[in-house]
């Protein structure tokens with residue numbers, strides 16, 4: 001079927017775009033279990049009245065192979081204890097599907113983890129493009145003090161698997177403040193590495 005071209009105008013300040021077919025929001029309470037300091041998470045959620053911490057506006061042409069979903073993510077700045085506000089994070093359900101992010105505003109990181117548990121960090125700011133290769137688990141983190149706004153694009157049939165992070169009790173590392181305006185990586189004490197069978201099952205080519 002021949003599709004019509006679409007233009008979306010990005011508003012880097014509000015973190016939205018025109019022409020979107022959908023929008024969703026995540027509140028602080030949706031992220032329970034992700035932070036090391038669960039008490040600090042519960043306290044801040046109550047104190048702030050369970051605010052929206054990130055919102056996504058996207059354009060979805062469908063879910064057929066060969067097409068693209070694109071959109072804008074806006075993430076609020078903040079911290080739970082010494083960890084920065086972050087997205088839930090996922091691997092693509094078809095794990096060999098990649099993704100591109102393009103920074104629009106603010107200061108962020110993409111935390112990537114390979115199925116075998118290696119960590120990579122890519123800094124994201126205005127005008128920087130982050131390529132998330134096939135098979136990497138990915139999560140965005142706002143390490144600045146203003147909104148982080150990023151454009152993303154990924155194959156329409158990728159899907160998201162959120163269970164992979166849950167099954168390993170989080171990602172291998174936590175990103176924490178260094179107390180001096182920067183960030184450091186700290187081992188996640190609760191991390192459970194994936195078995196070689198699980199890794200092998202992920203590392204296939206998907207139809």
Ligand SMILES: O=P(O)(O)OC[C@H]1O[C@](O)(CO)[C@@H](O)[C@@H]1O
Pocket residue numbers: 056072073087088089090099139152154160
């Ligand atoms: O899907 P999560 O892990 O909650 O994170 C949201 C971000 O990832 C995406 O799902 C894109 O892969 C976007 O919606 C957004 O950039």
Ligand SMILES: [Fe+2]
Pocket residue numbers: 090091092099138154
């Ligand atoms: Fe993704």
